Amino acid sequence: xxxxxxxxxxxxxxxxxxxxxxxxxxxxxxxxxxxxxxxxxxxxxxxxxxxxxxxxxxxxxxxxxxxxxxxxxxxxxxxxxxxxxxxxxxxxxxxxxxxxxxxxxxxxxxxxxxxxxxxxxxxxxxxxxxxxxxxxxxxxxxxxxxxxxxxxxxxxxxxxxxxxxxxxxxxxxxxxxxxxxxxxxxxxxxxxxxxxxxxxxxxxxxxxxxxxxxxxxxxxxxxxxxxxxxxxxxxxxxxxxxxxxxxxxxxxxxxxxxxxx
Numbered sequence: 001x002x003x004x005x006x007x008x009x010x011x012x013x014x015x016x017x018x019x020x021x022x023x024x025x026x027x028x029x030x031x032x033x034x035x036x037x038x039x040x041x042x043x044x045x046x047x048x049x050x051x052x053x054x055x056x057x058x059x060x061x062x063x064x065x066x067x068x069x070x071x072x073x074x075x076x077x078x079x080x081x082x083x084x085x086x087x088x089x090x091x092x093x094x095x096x097x098x099x100x101x102x103x104x105x106x107x108x109x110x111x112x113x114x115x116x117x118x119x120x121x122x123x124x125x126x127x128x129x130x131x132x133x134x135x136x137x138x139x140x141x142x143x144x145x146x147x148x149x150x151x152x153x154x155x156x157x158x159x160x161x162x163x164x165x166x167x168x169x170x171x172x173x174x175x176x177x178x179x180x181x182x183x184x185x186x187x188x189x190x191x192x193x194x195x196x197x198x199x200x201x202x203x204x205x206x207x208x209x210x211x212x213x214x215x216x217x218x219x220x221x222x223x224x225x226x227x228x229x230x231x232x233x234x235x236x237x238x239x240x241x242x243x244x245x246x247x248x249x250x251x252x253x254x255x256x257x258x259x260x261x
Contacts, residue, residue: 001056003132007121009052010045010128014117017041022113026099034094035087039079043072045124049131058132064143064205065134071150072127075195078154082161083188085231119222123196125215126203133207143205150198156180157191164188175239183254185245186231189223190252196220228252 001009021037024030046069053059079086093116096102103109121128163179180187193216200216203209228251236242 001052001058003128006049006052006058006132007128010049010124011117011121013048014041014045014120015113017044018113018117022094022101025095026101029099031091031095035091036080038090039076039083041120042124042127043069043076046072046127046131049128053131053134059134060137062134062137063139064136064202065130067139067143067147068127068130068199068202071147071154071199075154078158082158082165085234086227089227089230119218122218123215125212126200126209127215129203129206129209129212135205135207135209140205143202146198146201146204148198149201150195153191153194153196153198155191156194157188160187160191173239175235175242175245177245177249180254182249184250184252186228186252187254189227190254193220193223193252223252 018038018041021034025034050061050065050069054061092102093112094102101109102112160180163181164176167176167178184190196216196219200213203212206212232242232246236246239245
């Protein structure tokens, strides 16, 4: 099995799994099926890639590869417990209020699904690299640094989301500005980006892994161009002081001066 065949196999798996999630969500009218299921598309793709690698004797399984797959599984469990706004974005992309596929006609409906799958597959380029030719079996300094960066981003996001969850119990009509939310308006997204770039650094240990940079680049572009705009449109309507918060606080990347102060 060559790289193209591996990508096509994973692509087909993602399509079939996503159609299954959409069908079950519509049939049972349970939004949790697709909101949680899409998160586990990422680690499932990773473990399937490793299974195919082993089955077809493409390469030996490395510690780097196992680490990446475990980290992605950890990320998926985190996503299933938090990230409400992201789940809503996924739901709104696929389904309307009647639990039907969005789109005026069949072409539009299929287009929405394949747009999501294509973005997902490009984002997963570091994962595919790691589960195709994963490189040296032993871990190096770059691998350890990459794991630490991933965990740093992961921990930063979890802390931000935990702070936000605690503030929601206060039932305050003002936007939360304490803790990490004082430094940027979306510290959770910042943590995700740090983690995703950490995964790319881990993929640099794979053969040809440097080409997977298009994955984190696409994720960064989507966050900055679409996700922030969508989320902030909702928050501006919910909180009266959000426009003032936007003026005084950076979007995703925190100001260094904020940490110094």
